[in-house]
Amino acid sequence: MIRFTRDQEAFRKTVARFVDAEVVPQADAIDEAAEFPRKLFERLGQLGYFGLRYPEAYGGSAADMVTYCLFAEELARGSLSLAAVAAMQSLMGTDFIFKFGSEDLRQRYLVPALRGELVATFALTEPNAGSDVANLTTRAERAGDRYVLRGTKTWVTNAPVADVLTVAAKTSAERGMKNIALFLVDRQTMRGVTLGKKIEKMAVRASETGEIVLEDVEVPAEHLLGGETGGVEKIGGILSEIRVMTSALSVGLARAAYQAALDYARQRVAFGKAIVEHQAITFKLADMLTSIHASLVLTYQAAAELDAGRTITREAAMAKLTASEMAVRVTDEAARIFASYGLAAEYPAQRYFRDARFLLPGGGTSEILRLIIGRDLDYDRGAVLG
Numbered sequence: 001m002i003r004f005t006r007d008q009e010a011f012r013k014t015v016a017r018f019v020d021a022e023v024v025p026q027a028d029a030i031d032e033a034a035e036f037p038r039k040l041f042e043r044l045g046q047l048g049y050f051g052l053r054y055p056e057a058y059g060g061s062a063a064d065m066v067t068y069c070l071f072a073e074e075l076a077r078g079s080l081s082l083a084a085v086a087a088m089q090s091l092m093g094t095d096f097i098f099k100f101g102s103e104d105l106r107q108r109y110l111v112p113a114l115r116g117e118l119v120a121t122f123a124l125t126e127p128n129a130g131s132d133v134a135n136l137t138t139r140a141e142r143a144g145d146r147y148v149l150r151g152t153k154t155w156v157t158n159a160p161v162a163d164v165l166t167v168a169a170k171t172s173a174e175r176g177m178k179n180i181a182l183f184l185v186d187r188q189t190m191r192g193v194t195l196g197k198k199i200e201k202m203a204v205r206a207s208e209t210g211e212i213v214l215e216d217v218e219v220p221a222e223h224l225l226g227g228e229t230g231g232v233e234k235i236g237g238i239l240s241e242i243r244v245m246t247s248a249l250s251v252g253l254a255r256a257a258y259q260a261a262l263d264y265a266r267q268r269v270a271f272g273k274a275i276v277e278h279q280a281i282t283f284k285l286a287d288m289l290t291s292i293h294a295s296l297v298l299t300y301q302a303a304a305e306l307d308a309g310r311t312i313t314r315e316a317a318m319a320k321l322t323a324s325e326m327a328v329r330v331t332d333e334a335a336r337i338f339a340s341y342g343l344a345a346e347y348p349a350q351r352y353f354r355d356a357r358f359l360l361p362g363g364g365t366s367e368i369l370r371l372i373i374g375r376d377l378d379y380d381r382g383a384v385l386g
């Protein structure tokens with residue numbers, strides 16, 4: 001049973017007001033510009049949203065996962081592009097600095113990043129290593145008191161504007177997952193970090209993505225985040241959070257598409273009545289609403305489990321699989337209700353439809369999620385029903 005606390009409800013309302021006043025009016029324009037939305041990014045930092053999951057000592061607010069998901073959901077309702085940028089800054093881009101960085105690194109990078117003064121990102125994926133992390137080829141070789149990094153990362157969120165990157169690299173030439181380490185690369189002070197190809201894409205266009213080329217980048221040894229091995233386990237340590245957060249993004253986007261379709265169906269007339277009164281359209285909306293609700297329950301159930309300190313590898317995968325596939329279907333149905341106007345730039349239905357595709361690979365593809373769920377197929381486990 002999902003019951004938000006009064007504080008959580010009040011927080012949702014605060015975020016929703018901000019989204020309606022400052023994000024929704026700009027969502028189409030930032031999508032069209034397809035550039036890092038710096039002003040909104042800075043605003044999110046000033047409002048403290050990047051620090052939700054971090055302790056107050058670093059400028060955060062130590063919020064629980066349910067609260068963080070409320071933020072993700074509401075922001076995605078306004079703009080999935082902006083929500084993707086915020087997710088990177090508030091989770092993957094900063095988590096490893098907080099967990100494995102020295103106090104000095106936290107003060108130099110985490111604190112300004114949470115204020116929105118530095119752009120932080122995470123670079124794992126490579127041209128030949130997406131789901132198959134064992135295939136990474138970026139190398140980190142020790143040379144005295146530094147490591148020298150060489151390789152190419154791709155699909156890096158905020159690549160053109162990132163000030164600081166957590167880079168996954170191999171500390172040995174062996175294939176496999178063991179010798180993967182995480183390094184904090186400061187683009188302003190370390191030479192050899194260049195921008196490769198920019199990826200033009202149809203979804204989350206204001207969250208720019210591109211290649212980062214590392215050419216003999218000298219990284220001081222204190223920028224090694226948590227040892228020369230165990231990078232995969234460190235990443236695994238936040239995968240459930242990433243997946244549950246992505247489920248919340250999916251719910252937020254689907255809600256936006258649903259509301260737009262419902263409003264349109266109420267005012268569009270065909271054959272003498274509003275199309276919402278044609279049962280085929282009513283049924284579509286009923287199915288959309290039901291599937292959004294089902295995903296919402298799975299998402300916040302999983303978030304509450306995380307808050308209770310449980311390991312929810314399977315449930316997080318189930319939530320993300322269900323919610324991301326739901327968002328793709330709901331945004332498709334919404335565009336169908338708009339018919340030709342679902343293709344028109346003047347309506348947001350086409351943006352929702354395009355943006356939903358981002359939710360499929362982010363946090364693991366549906367196939368990878370099914371592999372994870374498939375590792376533990378027994379129904380009778382407390383976490384499913386508890």
Ligand SMILES: Cc1cc2nc3c(=O)[nH]c(=O)nc-3n(C[C@H](O)[C@H](O)[C@H](O)COP(=O)(O)OP(=O)(O)OC[C@H]3O[C@@H](n4cnc5c(N)ncnc54)[C@H](O)[C@@H]3O)c2cc1C
Binds near residue numbers: 088155158209361368
């Ligand atoms: C908008 C966007 C932003 C991103 N931002 C970042 C970022 O900031 N940093 C970062 O590091 N990465 C980022 N990514 C990359 C993303 O994490 C990867 O794209 C994702 O891990 C999938 O990798 P891939 O695209 O190489 O697909 P592949 O791994 O090549 O998969 C291709 C297909 O094969 C299937 N497949 C693969 N392995 C199996 C298997 N064992 N069994 C069954 N099916 C399989 C997949 O499900 C998929 O359908 C981003 C991606 C997008 C779209």
